[in-house]
Amino acid sequence: MPGPVKAVLTDIEGTTSSIAFVTDTLFPYARTRLADYVAAHPAETAPLLDAVRAEEAGDPVETLLRWIDEDRKATPLKTLQGLIWAEGYADGTLKGHVYPDAVDALRRWHAQGLALYVYSSGSIAAQKLIFGYSNAGDLTPLFSGYFDTSSGPKRDAQSYRHIAGEIGLPAAEILFLSDNAQEIAAARAAGMQVLHIDRDGGSGDIASFAGIEL
Template structure:
């Protein structure tokens, strides 16, 4: 599916490695239920995050952002902290599709570096893969990028990732279920594949189709 063999792979999470429903049906509701309690019980941790939230009632704003699926960095940071407790308590397990751990093992065995780029915070990314239903998958991942790098539909974000990984753009393959993200990666000179796990129009329908 690609012109030249890449040296590294960059993966989206929702709809790519993991079910969108897991985030919408489990992670977001869990964060929503525990947000006010977490803020009240952890004021020193929460204060600098709340300071980045506009309005007189930052907790209400954060709850509204959850409902709107806003990609705001303060929200993603706080969600990650709340989810960390859920994973540690065993209440949460990160969903991954069956082909995800298989692909991670295959790519790393072939000498490819694998990184994640998601709108969820880096901490949240590490939790999903570190406490996945397939076990700890973090040994197969060498890099994590989130909204602090830039919007996923902005080509400059992919240029920053390439620079951070010390690669030429054409040496990095990005896989996502969002066409606008794939287009942005292409614009930055990356190789990129659109995945649709429901069988719709796309480059691939499974990570099993990606490389060797």
């Protein structure tokens, strides 16, 4: 790395975890249960439905289902998905996928005293679930904090400046890891160190966490 790294900020989907787990397991799980969950939890979901109506007219449940199909990065959708997934993780139906190389690196960096953070379009609650109920056990003790779209869009440099301020470190001392080139560009523009993870071995900087030495 070009300078000292004191904190690591990582994306989830395609970075620590398989995209297929999200698209083929988590999204369908939430989609099939969304209408029933809303009906069963009217007080809890009412503010989320109001937020959906504020963005689009029409039946908010139908809107949410369409947003799932579109992979819309909308905060009320992500919050509701997290609530639905919590039930699946709690009863053992869901188990969070985390790549073994990511588990090894995160544990090693934590032992070295580096502060670890997550920044994902999924809600903070959903982030804690995927790591708390992971296929490698409860990984949440490794992390010092979590950020989602309430901190700003992931392709906006200002979001990374805000996160650096929340972490309390100069951006140059934070390493951001993501599989998304536009997110990498935004973090770099904010002054962070970056590594583009490409698990398909394409044009990224590195194919897995195994080759990262801090």
